[in-house]
Amino acid sequence: MxxxxxxxxxxxxxxxxxxxxxxxxxxxxxxxxxxxxxxxxxxxxxxxxxxxxxxxxxxxxxxxxxxxxxxxxxxxxxxxxxxxxxxxxxxxxxxxxxxxxxxxxxxxxxxxxxxxxxxxxxxxxxxxxxxxxxxxxxxxxxxxxxxxxxxxxxxxxxxxxxxxxxxxxxxxxxxxxxxxxxxxxxxxxxxxxxxxxxxxxxxxxxxxxxxxxxxxxxxYPRLPARKAAVAVRAVAGILRRDGRVLCGRRPEGLLGGLWEPVGAEIGPEEDAQAALRQAFAARAGMMAHVGPLRGQIVHVFTHRRLTVEVYEVSAEEAVGFVGDGTYTELAWLAADGDGVGWSKLAQKILAVAPVTGGHVGDTPPAAG
DNA sequence: AATCCGGGGGC
DNA sequence: GCCCCAGGATT
CATH class of the missing domain: 1.10.340.30 (Hypothetical protein; domain 2)
Known part of the structure; x- marks a missing residue:
C-alpha cells in the first residue's frame, strides 16, 4: 500500500x-x-x-x-x-x-x-x-x-x-x-x-x-446521491399598459426581491386560466380576462423543475393592491426592467410574450 | 443533519 | 438528461 x-x-x-x-x-x-x-x-x-x-x-x-x-x-x-x-x-x-x-x-x-x-x-x-x-x-x-x-x-x-x-x-x-x-x-x-x-x-x-x-x-469524492427535482406547474399573465407589464416583487425566499409578471403556482390538474384570474384578483386586486396561451417555458432550479404557461391578460380596471403575501410590491415595468433587473425566469417569461412600444410614465396601482 | 437557495456549462 | 460548480444560513 x-x-x-x-x-x-x-x-x-x-x-x-x-x-x-x-x-x-x-x-x-x-x-x-x-x-x-x-x-x-x-x-x-x-x-x-x-x-x-x-x-x-x-x-x-x-x-x-x-x-x-x-x-x-x-x-x-x-x-x-x-x-x-x-x-x-x-x-x-x-x-x-x-x-x-x-x-x-x-x-x-x-x-x-x-x-x-x-x-x-x-x-x-x-x-x-x-x-x-x-x-x-x-x-x-x-x-x-x-x-x-x-x-x-x-x-x-x-x-x-x-x-x-x-x-x-x-x-x-x-x-x-x-x-x-x-x-x-x-x-x-x-x-x-x-x-x-x-x-x-x-x-x-x-x-x-x-x-x-x-x-x-x-x-471520489464519495458524495451521496442527489434527490430528484420536483415538477412544479405555474401560470403567468402578461397584462400590458403603455408598453409595460404588471409585475410583482417577490418576498424573501426563492428569487427574493426580484420582479416578475403576475402569476401563481398551480396543481397538475388545475384549470390554468381560472387560477390566473384568481391570482390577479388576490395579488393585484384586478378582475382579469385571461386571453390566449402565448407559450410555455421550463426553468430548472436545484430542487424544482418549473413549467410556466404564459397567457395574455386584459383587465377592466385596477381596484388597488390587496396583496395575499405573494408579492411585496406591484409595478408596471418596461421590457428593460426599468432598472430593477430580471431574473432568468422572468426573462424567459417575457421572451415568449414580448413587450414593445408604448411610453413611460404610467402609474402603478397603489401598494399596501 | 437536513433543507433551502439559481443558473449554467460539460459531458 | 445528469452532474455539479470558489457555500452559507436556517431549522
Whole structure:
C-alpha cells in the first residue's frame, strides 16, 4: 500500500504548477481584500466564467469597498440580477457595510467568518488570498482533489469528512505561499482534477495520488446521491399598459426581491386560466380576462423543475393592491426592467410574450 | 443533519 | 438528461 503524501510533498508540487498555470482572472490582477470578497461571494455555487462579467461591472461601478458599502441594497440586487442565489447580494452588501464600519476587512479567518455571508470556506479564502494568512479553504474543488489524492472514503459533506479535509488542506499550507496554495488547490480541481474527465497525465500530483494507480479516480469524492427535482406547474399573465407589464416583487425566499409578471403556482390538474384570474384578483386586486396561451417555458432550479404557461391578460380596471403575501410590491415595468433587473425566469417569461412600444410614465396601482 | 437557495456549462 | 460548480444560513 502506498503511503499518504506529506503536506510538504503536495505543496512543493502544487505551488510551482499554479504559478505556471494560473488562469488570468480579473481579481488576480489586483487581489485586494475588496476584490477577493466580491469574487468569493460571486463564485459561491457559481462557475467562474459566469461570475467574471459581474465582477467587472461591480468594480467599475463601485471601485472601492467604501463606495460599494454606500450603495443601496436595491442597486446591488439589480446589478446581481441573473447571477442566482440572490440572498448572496444582500449578504455581500451587509458584509461590506460591516467591514467598513470596523475599518476594513479583517485578516483573521475567525473575524471574517463573523461577517454576513462568510462561512468557513470564504473566510479561509479571503484570509489566504487577500492577506497571505495560511488558512485552509475547502470548497468543492479542494474536497475533490484531496479526496482523490488520499482516496478518502468518508462522505466529504459529513462532519467527520469536513474535519479530515480541513486538517489536510491546512497541512498543505505554509507561510509565504498561502495565496498560491489556496488558489492552486482550486485551480487544480477546476482545470485538471475535474469531476468527470480528470487529466491525470498533466497533474502535478500524479506521482503521489492514491486514486490514480487504483484506477478509481472518478469514484471520489464519495458524495451521496442527489434527490430528484420536483415538477412544479405555474401560470403567468402578461397584462400590458403603455408598453409595460404588471409585475410583482417577490418576498424573501426563492428569487427574493426580484420582479416578475403576475402569476401563481398551480396543481397538475388545475384549470390554468381560472387560477390566473384568481391570482390577479388576490395579488393585484384586478378582475382579469385571461386571453390566449402565448407559450410555455421550463426553468430548472436545484430542487424544482418549473413549467410556466404564459397567457395574455386584459383587465377592466385596477381596484388597488390587496396583496395575499405573494408579492411585496406591484409595478408596471418596461421590457428593460426599468432598472430593477430580471431574473432568468422572468426573462424567459417575457421572451415568449414580448413587450414593445408604448411610453413611460404610467402609474402603478397603489401598494399596501 | 437536513433543507433551502439559481443558473449554467460539460459531458 | 445528469452532474455539479470558489457555500452559507436556517431549522
Amino acid at each position: 502506498s503511503p499518504v503524501a506529506s503536506g510538504e510533498a503536495l505543496r512543493e508540487r502544487l505551488v510551482p504548477w499554479y504559478r505556471a498555470n494560473a488562469r488570468d482572472l480579473p481579481w488576480r490582477r489586483d487581489p485586494s481584500p475588496y476584490h477577493i470578497l466580491l469574487s468569493e461571494l460571486m463564485c459561491q455555487q457559481t462557475r467562474i466564467d459566469t461570475a467574471v462579467p459581474y465582477f467587472n461591472r461591480f468594480t467599475v461601478r463601485w471601485p472601492t469597498i467604501e463606495a460599494f458599502a454606500a450603495a443601496s441594497p436595491d442597486d446591488v440586487l439589480t446589478m446581481w440580477a441573473g447571477l442566482g442565489y440572490y440572498r448572496r447580494a444582500r449578504l455581500l452588501h451587509a458584509a461590506a457595510v460591516a467591514a467598513v464600519a470596523r475599518g476594513g476587512l479583517p485578516a483573521d479567518p475567525d473575524a471574517l467568518a463573523e461577517l454576513p455571508g462568510i462561512g468557513a470556506y470564504t473566510a479561509g479564502a479571503i484570509a489566504s488570498i487577500a492577506f497571505g494568512v495560511p488558512a485552509a479553504a475547502v470548497d468543492g474543488n479542494v474536497e475533490r482533489v484531496i479526496s482523490r489524492v488520499d482516496r478518502l472514503d468518508a462522505d466529504p459533506r459529513s462532519k467527520g469528512g469536513k474535519q479530515v479535509l480541513r486538517v489536510r488542506a491546512q497541512a498543505i499550507h505554509a507561510p509565504g505561499v498561502a495565496s498560491e496554495v489556496t488558489q492552486g488547490l482550486m485551480e487544480l480541481g477546476a482545470t485538471v482534477c475535474t469531476p468527470r474527465a480528470p487529466r491525470c497525465e498533466v497533474c502535478p500530483w500524479a506521482d503521489v495520488c492514491l486514486a490514480r494507480p487504483a484506477g478509481d479516480v472518478t469514484a
